[in-house]
Amino acid sequence: MAKQHISTTINGEPMEFLCEPHQSMLDVLRGPLGLTGSKEGCGSGDCGACSVTLDGRLVCACLMLAMEAEGASITTIEGMATGEALHPLQQKFLEMAALQCGICTPGVLMAARSLLERNPDPSETEVRFWLAGNLCRCTGYDKIVRAVLETAADMRENAA
Amino acid sequence: MNVISNKWIGQRTIRPDGADKVTGRAAYSADTTLPGLIWGKVLRSPHAHARIKSIDTSKAEALPGVKAVVTAKDLVDFPLDKSVMLGIQDMRWMCRNVMAREKALFHGHPVAAVAATSEEIAAEACRLIVVDYEVLPHVIDIDDAMQPGAPILHDFIQFEGKPSNIAGKLEHKLGDVEAGFAGADVIIERSFSTEPVHQGYIEPHACLVSVSGDGKAVIFSSSQGQFMVRAMTSLLTGIPQSDIRAIPAEIGGGFGGKTIIYLEPVATLLAKKSGRPVKMTMSREEVFRASGPTSGSKSTVKIGATRDGKIVAGQGTFYLQAGALPGSPIRGAAGCAFAPYDIPNVHSLGFDVVSNRSKVAAYRAPGAPIGAYAVECVLDELAEALKIDPLELRLKNAAKQGTKAAHGPVFPRIGFVETLEAARAHDHYKAPLGKLQGRGVASGFWFNAGGESSAQVNITEDGNVAVTTGHPDIGGSRASIANITAELLGIDYNRVSVQIGDTASIGYSNLTGGSRVLFASAMVVTQSTEKVITTLRERAAKIWKIDPEAVTWEDGEARPAGDNAGKFPGLSLADLAARASETGGPIGAGVQLNTTGAEGGFATHICDVEVDAELGIVRVLRYTSFQDVGRAIHPSYVEGQMQGGAAQGIGWALSEEYIYDRNGKVDNAGFLDYRMPVCSDLPMLDTVMIEIPNPKHPQGVRGVGEVPLVPPLAAVANAVANALGKRFYALPMSPPRVLAGLDGA
Numbered sequence: 090m091a092k093q094h095i096s097t098t099i100n101g102e103p104m105e106f107l108c109e110p111h112q113s114m115l116d117v118l119r120g121p122l123g124l125t126g127s128k129e130g131c132g133s134g135d136c137g138a139c140s141v142t143l144d145g146r147l148v149c150a151c152l153m154l155a156m157e158a159e160g161a162s163i164t165t166i167e168g169m170a171t172g173e174a175l176h177p178l179q180q181k182f183l184e185m186a187a188l189q190c191g192i193c194t195p196g197v198l199m200a201a202r203s204l205l206e207r208n209p210d211p212s213e214t215e216v217r218f219w220l221a222g223n224l225c226r227c228t229g230y231d232k233i234v235r236a237v238l239e240t241a242a243d244m245r246e247n248a249a
Numbered sequence: 250m251n252v253i254s255n256k257w258i259g260q261r262t263i264r265p266d267g268a269d270k271v272t273g274r275a276a277y278s279a280d281t282t283l284p285g286l287i288w289g290k291v292l293r294s295p296h297a298h299a300r301i302k303s304i305d306t307s308k309a310e311a312l313p314g315v316k317a318v319v320t321a322k323d324l325v326d327f328p329l330d331k332s333v334m335l336g337i338q339d340m341r342w343m344c345r346n347v348m349a350r351e352k353a354l355f356h357g358h359p360v361a362a363v364a365a366t367s368e369e370i371a372a373e374a375c376r377l378i379v380v381d382y383e384v385l386p387h388v389i390d391i392d393d394a395m396q397p398g399a400p401i402l403h404d405f406i407q408f409e410g411k412p413s414n415i416a417g418k419l420e421h422k423l424g425d426v427e428a429g430f431a432g433a434d435v436i437i438e439r440s441f442s443t444e445p446v447h448q449g450y451i452e453p454h455a456c457l458v459s460v461s462g463d464g465k466a467v468i469f470s471s472s473q474g475q476f477m478v479r480a481m482t483s484l485l486t487g488i489p490q491s492d493i494r495a496i497p498a499e500i501g502g503g504f505g506g507k508t509i510i511y512l513e514p515v516a517t518l519l520a521k522k523s524g525r526p527v528k529m530t531m532s533r534e535e536v537f538r539a540s541g542p543t544s545g546s547k548s549t550v551k552i553g554a555t556r557d558g559k560i561v562a563g564q565g566t567f568y569l570q571a572g573a574l575p576g577s578p579i580r581g582a583a584g585c586a587f588a589p590y591d592i593p594n595v596h597s598l599g600f601d602v603v604s605n606r607s608k609v610a611a612y613r614a615p616g617a618p619i620g621a622y623a624v625e626c627v628l629d630e631l632a633e634a635l636k637i638d639p640l641e642l643r644l645k646n647a648a649k650q651g652t653k654a655a656h657g658p659v660f661p662r663i664g665f666v667e668t669l670e671a672a673r674a675h676d677h678y679k680a681p682l683g684k685l686q687g688r689g690v691a692s693g694f695w696f697n698a699g700g701e702s703s704a705q706v707n708i709t710e711d712g713n714v715a716v717t718t719g720h721p722d723i724g725g726s727r728a729s730i731a732n733i734t735a736e737l738l739g740i741d742y743n744r745v746s747v748q749i750g751d752t753a754s755i756g757y758s759n760l761t762g763g764s765r766v767l768f769a770s771a772m773v774v775t776q777s778t779e780k781v782i783t784t785l786r787e788r789a790a791k792i793w794k795i796d797p798e799a800v801t802w803e804d805g806e807a808r809p810a811g812d813n814a815g816k817f818p819g820l821s822l823a824d825l826a827a828r829a830s831e832t833g834g835p836i837g838a839g840v841q842l843n844t845t846g847a848e849g850g851f852a853t854h855i856c857d858v859e860v861d862a863e864l865g866i867v868r869v870l871r872y873t874s875f876q877d878v879g880r881a882i883h884p885s886y887v888e889g890q891m892q893g894g895a896a897q898g899i900g901w902a903l904s905e906e907y908i909y910d911r912n913g914k915v916d917n918a919g920f921l922d923y924r925m926p927v928c929s930d931l932p933m934l935d936t937v938m939i940e941i942p943n944p945k946h947p948q949g950v951r952g953v954g955e956v957p958l959v960p961p962l963a964a965v966a967n968a969v970a971n972a973l974g975k976r977f978y979a980l981p982m983s984p985p986r987v988l989a990g991l992d993g994a
């Protein structure tokens with residue numbers, strides 16, 4: 090089958106690409122689009138390292154067909170900071186050492202942001218279950234969970 | 250100790266590589282590309298054990314888009330009768346692990362590789378390769394592999410004069426165990442088993458290699474040592490080390506599993522043959538099937554004590570699965586098992602057993618968790634039999650300065666007792682427990698390691714500092730190195746940048762592993778920085794026309810001292826850098842050392858669990874680790890090591906295992922079925938860092954990365970036993986096994 094032409098929005102910018110019908114969004118992001126911040130840990134939806142948002146919904150890019158991007162809006166880790174200003178979650182992850190090797194970090198950050206957009210005041214249990222799809226082998230999750238809870242508290246304070 | 254002030258050492262600074270890692274910019278091994286790149290794929294054995302009679306690659310080579318095919322014939326052979334060692338790795342096994350030679354030894358063993366213009370064509374070409382196999386009977390489990398009549402993997406391995414799957418033996422003896430047991434009032438002897446578990450790094454193995462027309466190779470890959478990548482690739486391809494440049498990518502976890510390589514030599518040969526850059530990545534399934542987990546084990550431990558709780562004898566026999574080629578970590582199992590204790594009579598034996606599984610690789614304190622699991626569980630039963638508190642029993646017998654360990658050394662100042670005392674005093678140890686809840690404690694030891702490291706410290710022309718070392722940063726070591734450099738120079742942390750050099754730009758540096766990186770790199774960075782400070786004082790002396798001895802370095806500037814004190818205004822790093830050309834040229838220094846004095850690390854963990862008797866699920870409710878960390882240069886990353894190790898240990902104890910089908914094929918080669926702890930499985934993991942500085946290190950550093958994985962297996966097992974009043978002797982204590990055990994109660 091011939092390559093398909095897709096028009097989409099990625100990190101707020103209009104974008105076009107060609108893809109095979111069977112190609113995953115992750116392959117297209119990491120390949121032709123050069124957005125390698127989304128990582129491939131498994132390719133089967135089990136690790137969350139490829140987490141992106143599709144029209145505001147958190148998805149595994151490895152499980153999404155690239156063709157589903159047509160007309161949609163996708164956000165990746167590359168779209169999280171605004172210019173030089175890191176997102177509060179990114180800043181807090183640095184301050185609290187919530188990453189060791191950092192390979193899970195883009196996915197964890199995307200998932201955490203998506204949680205805080207829905208629930209600005211999550212409990213520890215809610216954070217743990219929301220992030221249950223993001224494997225991290227280095228940290229034991231402790232510093233990740235603490236960083237998400239502290240960011241949520243900071244953001245609530247700043248909004249008040 | 251030459252650090253007096255503490256402006257940066259011990260601070261929770263922001264890691265130099267942090268911003269790139271939270272924005273997705275950091276380049277891990279699969280994240281780069283090159284013009285003209287083609288894709289490599291590996292054809293793997295569908296059999297657990299088979300003789301390779303012939304390989305016909307002609308159809309694959311004829312497929313349009315295929316640019317190169319490689320089989321074992323293209324790799325350098327290391328004949329079986331002569332051992333060639335690279336560190337602890339025997340190249341006879343490495344060459345057969347990278348590509349099957351005489352036989353395919355496990356399901357998933359590479360037999361050939363193809364490079365083509367797309368991944369799809371490469372995969373299609375692999376299907377066109379015809380391998381004529383003579384399928385042989387296989388053996389997976391240790392007990393089966395040691396049975397008389399078991400299929401023998403390697404004819405050249407003999408044990409007690411007969412062909413055998415027992416490939417090696419290691420023995421530690423201290424005193425006279427028989428006499429020791431004769432004097433014991435209570436003796437407990439138990440047998441245990443553990444399953445192989447994978448390191449579980451989230452980044453699969455990957456590499457990008459290009460070989461230029463004159464045969465020079467550039468390898469971009471993530472590993473626990475770019476120099477290891479260079480050396481192994483050189484040995485396996487025949488390309489001299491001077492023609493290989495190994496560039497360390499950011500590494501997405503290793504835990505020991507990336508101390509050896511799988512893809513780089515193959516990609517190098519494919520790139521050389523095709524004249525095109527070759528990229529190879531393993532799928533998660535390939536990582537599970539064909540990269541090394543750590544050993545499964547069978548062990549028996551017997552410990553005897555007098556009525557007052559003094560341990561008089563300890564005996565351990567540890568059988569470890571090596572996988573298809575020799576080399577399981579019996580040294581860690583047999584050597585670390587009894588090391589935390591002052592026991593006059595010890596006999597510890599390790600056996601290396603091959604079977605048709607992927608060859609094991611190092612995993613955090615290799616072997617030690619297996620030894621500690623058995624010993625620490627027996628100690629728990631001993632405490633119960635003697636009616637002594639389990640921490641008290643350990644305290645009574647704890648190794649201290651001057652204790653002779655069975656594996657050889659006499660301990661210098663160590664902090665084991667302090668970990669036990671801190672655990673005993675902690676409120677966790679006294680907190681109430683509910684129904685079906687239990688508490689367990691366990692301790693552990695790891696050797697730690699020194700070895701070769703190199704560093705270069707340069708003053709930039711604008712008076713800042715660029716440090717280069719040779720060790721991949723796997724968990725924040727750049728931040729610790731910047732802390733040390735800023736401290737010694739008396740300048741702001743943000744003025745120090747830290748790079749990991751490739752093999753052409755920094756001197757030889759041994760692996761990131763063994764808990765050695767900060768210990769060794771802090772030494773070379775410290776010595777390099779001290780040399781730089783000497784130069785800076787000399788330059789200031791030259792400007793002032795006084796004796797260098799009359800110049801001190803304080804608070805980031807040169808100051809006249811002694812008779813000249815106060816005579817000249819101080820010269821800052823920026824002042825001296827600006828005048829470097831006129832005072833003698835660029836300012837910088839490098840040091841290369843084979844470091845010694847790493848000294849062992851100890852930890853004690855407390856774990857609370859709750860058992861769901863209906864579902865068989867064991868939940869960890871609370872977990873606290875106490876560890877002698879020497880000196881925490883960057884406390885957050887030390888805590889991170891302690892927390893990560895505890896989490897991995899909880900997974901090993903409760904849920905992780907390889908499941909094989911009847912044909913010797915892994916049945917659960919994915920993250921869904923190979924169950925590592927997820928965020929909702931764990932509680933917060935509390936840490937108590939105890940700082941007993943290592944007297945043999947300028948900053949007092951001890952390795953901290955491996956010990957955290959040593960106690961958890963037994964800490965969890967002891968907690969489960971405490972909750973149920975019934976003990977499991979096999980890991981993992983997964984829901985089906987717990988339910989079966991409860992039914993049998």
Ligand code: FES
Pocket residue numbers: 128129130131132133134135136137138139140149150151152
């Ligand atoms: S790569 Fe998509 S979930 Fe793992």
Ligand code: FES
Pocket residue numbers: 187188189190191192193194224225226227228451501502
């Ligand atoms: S930081 Fe390494 S996997 Fe999460």
